[in-house]
Amino acid sequence: MAMIEFHDVSKRYPGGSAALSEVSLSIASGELVFLAGPSGAGKSTLLKMIAAIERPSAGRVLVNGQEVSSIKQRGLPYLRRKLGLILQEQRLLMDRNVLANVMLPLVVAGIAGEDADKRARAALGKVGLLSKAASMPLSLSGGEQQRVAIARAIVHRPQVIIADEPTANLDRDSANLVLSTLKAFHGAGVTCVISTHDEYFLDRADRVIYLSQGRVTEAWRRNPVEEDVA
Amino acid sequence: MKVWLRQHVFALKGAIPRPGRGFGSFAFNVLVVAIALALPFAGLTVLENMRPVSAQLAVEPEISVFLSMDTPRARASALAPEIQRVLQASQTGGTIEFIPRENALSALKERSAIADAVTTLGNNPLPDSYVLKLAGFENAQDARRVDDIAVQIKALPGVEYVQVDSAWVQRLSALLNVLRMALLFLAATLGVVVVAVVFNTIRLQVMTQREEIEVSRLVGATDGFICRPFYYSGALLGLAAGALALGVVALGMRPLNAAIAEFARLYASEFQLLPLGWLLTTALLLLSSFLGLCGAMLSVRRHLGRAS
Numbered sequence: 001m002a003m004i005e006f007h008d009v010s011k012r013y014p015g016g017s018a019a020l021s022e023v024s025l026s027i028a029s030g031e032l033v034f035l036a037g038p039s040g041a042g043k044s045t046l047l048k049m050i051a052a053i054e055r056p057s058a059g060r061v062l063v064n065g066q067e068v069s070s071i072k073q074r075g076l077p078y079l080r081r082k083l084g085l086i087l088q089e090q091r092l093l094m095d096r097n098v099l100a101n102v103m104l105p106l107v108v109a110g111i112a113g114e115d116a117d118k119r120a121r122a123a124l125g126k127v128g129l130l131s132k133a134a135s136m137p138l139s140l141s142g143g144e145q146q147r148v149a150i151a152r153a154i155v156h157r158p159q160v161i162i163a164d165e166p167t168a169n170l171d172r173d174s175a176n177l178v179l180s181t182l183k184a185f186h187g188a189g190v191t192c193v194i195s196t197h198d199e200y201f202l203d204r205a206d207r208v209i210y211l212s213q214g215r216v217t218e219a220w221r222r223n224p225v226e227e228d229v230a
Numbered sequence: 231m232k233v234w235l236r237q238h239v240f241a242l243k244g245a246i247p248r249p250g251r252g253f254g255s256f257a258f259n260v261l262v263v264a265i266a267l268a269l270p271f272a273g274l275t276v277l278e279n280m281r282p283v284s285a286q287l288a289v290e291p292e293i294s295v296f297l298s299m300d301t302p303r304a305r306a307s308a309l310a311p312e313i314q315r316v317l318q319a320s321q322t323g324g325t326i327e328f329i330p331r332e333n334a335l336s337a338l339k340e341r342s343a344i345a346d347a348v349t350t351l352g353n354n355p356l357p358d359s360y361v362l363k364l365a366g367f368e369n370a371q372d373a374r375r376v377d378d379i380a381v382q383i384k385a386l387p388g389v390e391y392v393q394v395d396s397a398w399v400q401r402l403s404a405l406l407n408v409l410r411m412a413l414l415f416l417a418a419t420l421g422v423v424v425v426a427v428v429f430n431t432i433r434l435q436v437m438t439q440r441e442e443i444e445v446s447r448l449v450g451a452t453d454g455f456i457c458r459p460f461y462y463s464g465a466l467l468g469l470a471a472g473a474l475a476l477g478v479v480a481l482g483m484r485p486l487n488a489a490i491a492e493f494a495r496l497y498a499s500e501f502q503l504l505p506l507g508w509l510l511t512t513a514l515l516l517l518s519s520f521l522g523l524c525g526a527m528l529s530v531r532r533h534l535g536r537a538s
Contacts, residue, residue, distance in 0.1 A: 051448070073453075081450035091445050108451040110233030112240060152449070 002062075003029040003160060003191045004050055009059030009069070011045050011214070019045040020214040022059070027193060027207075029064075029159075032186040034202050035195040037211035043195035044088075046211065047164050050193065051083050052076055064159060081109055084153030084190075086163035086182075090145045092137040098124065098148050099133040105156040123155040124148075127181050143174025150181055154190070161185060163194040167201065179204060237455060245462035252435070256467065259431045263424050263471035264478065267518055270417035272479045277413060278510065279503045280406060291376045292395040293383065295360040301388040303330075306358045309388060313360060316382045320375065324364040331356045357390065421521055424471070428464045428525025429532075435460060436533045443534070453534070460530045461523055468522020472515045480505050 004027040011020040020042045027033050035043040048054040049061050052068045061069040068079055092101050099120055106116040124130045127147040129140075137145055146166055153161055163182060167175035179194075179201055186192045194205075202208050207221035247256035295313065297306050306328070313326055329337075334356040339345045362383075364376060376394050384392045436443070443456055483503050494501040506514070 053448070077447075077450045077452045077455075079450075080448060085448050087448075091441070091448070093442055093445060104446065105449040107240060108446055108449055108455050110237055112236050156450075 001029050002026045003031070003064055004193065005060075005062040006046070006049075007060040007062075009046075009049065009056045009061055011042075011049070011054060012057045018214045020049075020056070023211075023214070023216055024059075025209060025216060025219075027191060029191055030186075030189050032183065032192045032204070032206045033194070034205040034208045035193065035211060036199065036202060036208050037197065037217075039197060040213075041211040042214040043197075043211055044164050045214075047162050047193060047195055050160070050162055051080055051085055077108070081105070081156060082159045084156070084158035084161040086146075086149050086153045086161065086166050088165040088168050090137075090149040092145060092148055092152075094137050096136075097133070098129065098135050098137060098140070101137065101148060102151045102155050105152060109156060111156075120151070120155055123151040126154070126184070127151045128177075141174070143170050143177060146170060146174070146178050147181060150178065154185055158190065160191045160193065163192070165195055165197070167196060167198060172200075175201070238458065241455075241458035242462050244459040245466055255431075255434075259427060259467055260470045260474060263427050263467060263518075263522070264474035266420045266423045266427070267471055267475035268478045270413060270420055271475050271514060272482065273409070273413040273416065274510075274514075275479055275483070275503060275506055277406065277410060278506060279501075280402075291364050293362040293364065293376065293380055294393040294395065295362065295383055295389055296391040296393070297358045297360075297388050298390040299357050301358065301390075303358070305388050309360065309386060312386055313362065313383060316379060316386075317362070317364070320379050320382070322364050322375070322379060324362055327361045327363075329359045329361060331358050334359060424468065424518070424521045425525040425528065428467055428522045429529040431467065432460050432464055432526045432529035433533050435463060436530065457527075457530050457534065461526050464522040464524075464526025464529075465519045466522070468525075469515060469519040471522070472518025475518070476506070476511060476514065 004025075006023050006025045009020055009023045010018060012018045023042075023046065035046060037043055045054055049056055049069070050063060052061075052071050056069050059069065060067055063079065064082065066079070071079060092098075093104070099117070102120040102123055103112075103116050106112070106119060111119070121130060121133060124133055127150050129144060129147055129151065132140060132144065132148075137148065140148065150163075150166070153163075161182065166178050166182065170178065175198075182192055182194060183204055196202070207219065209216055210218040247253040295309075297309070310326055310328060317324060317326075331354055335348065335354045338356065339348055364379070380392045380394045383389060446456055483505065487502050490501060490503060505511075
């Protein structure tokens with residue numbers, strides 16, 4: 001069953017060139033997909049469209065059967081609560097401690113108190129940062145901050161994890177740790193879509209989709225489930 | 231319901247300023263808004279204290295009927311039923327009290343600060359008089375009927391002078407109406423000032439919390455979730471400023487009452503400014519809070535779109 005579908009999706013920014021051109025692809029539920037390609041290939045735009053941060057100029061984007069390309073503003077929060085977003089810049093709240101940062105998706109969904117605290121600590125435990133719960137983000141290394149962002153992305157048990165260059169700006173060891181963490185969640189059945197320009201990590205994917213100049217140029221899979229790249 | 235309540239509690243907690251988290255600027259803004267609110271609150275306090283005085287006098291007008299000095303006591307006494315007939319003819323109830331000139335002099339000596347001067351006169355300069363307390367008047371406008379009664383009483387033999395107390399009551403009532411309108415205008419103007427101050431305060435909060443707003447949206451926060459802390463912040467600011475303004479007015483009443491007491495003593499009155507009742511106090515606090523909420527809502531609607 002397809003979790004994410006792109007049908008002839010194009011994105012053109014006002015006055016700029018095309019970020020995506022007629023992209024069609026399908027990502028199955030529980031799949032671990034890497035988006036690869038050089039900077040400016042359209043990887044981030046594609047990921048942002050899954051979370052409806054960007055809207056396509058043409059075409060349709062579906063997440064778990066729900067069309068998100070034309071979703072109304074009011075419906076956005078409920079879509080995003082099904083997703084776990086990890087962005088290139090971690091976007092942690094620097095005036096709150098690590099635990100409060102991780103709890104944020106629970107709080108916005110109306111889960112608070114002991115339950116939220118327990119779940120946030122569990123998520124921190126999964127990324128190996130339980131001991132840093134009371135620390136402020138600025139006191140953490142880049143890799144640790146990225147793992148906090150992962151904990152925040154998985155704390156509300158999303159259906160899909162979207163990670164935009166999660167290993168950028170990290171040394172190889174930290175990057176390995178981050179990807180191992182994501183791989184562990186994928187192992188638990190979560191669909192993961194990860195963009196990277198570093199080919200070193202691609203062998204961990206079920207499937208790799210290459211993008212260049214806004215177009216899908218190549219795709220390969222380690223364990224083919226079904227051929228779905230147009 | 232539980233989730234809804236929990237989110238409101240979360241928003242309220244987020245809106246309460248704490249030392250090191252915007253407390254200084256919150257306190258400063260409370261001070262600015264309180265200054266703007268204190269003036270209309272003080273005006274309202276004065277008006278509220280004067281309202282019962284003017285209302286009571288307006289609906290219970292008095293007529294003082296002074297007789298000629300040469301009117302014999304027998305004739306003076308005989309005037310009572312004639313005055314009663316005039317009142318009945320104009321369908322007005324009330325009481326008629328005869329005040330003999332001796333009694334009037336005694337009262338003057340007791341109550342006035344010029345007792346010594348009166349004593350040195352030797353003769354009693356005061357005439358016999360009647361004091362009519364009229365009833366059945368609904369409002370100050372109705373009290374104009376008193377003028378007709380006064381004209382009829384003036385025509386009675388032995389009557390030298392008729393003083394209608396409702397005249398100054400009407401003037402006071404008109405003055406209070408003018409003051410009320412001025413206060414309303416002032417309150418409306420300063421209300422706009424309050425809204426503007428809160429608007430700007432919330433605008434700055436939205437700008438400084440832009441990152442938090444964006445991250446919250448990315449993890450699934452609704453507009454309600456994002457806006458609520460700002461709404462609470464505006465309402466709290468208004469509430470705190472309202473409470474401070476009421477406190478300032480209450481404190482200011484002490485020295486003012488001391489001056490008023492001295493002035494009122496000259497008129498044998500014990501008039502004092504009293505604090506506003508709990509109902510009006512609650513209403514003013516709610517109004518202050520509402521103004522803060524309005525400022526916050528306007529600001530959030532204007533600036534949240536830009537922040538996203």
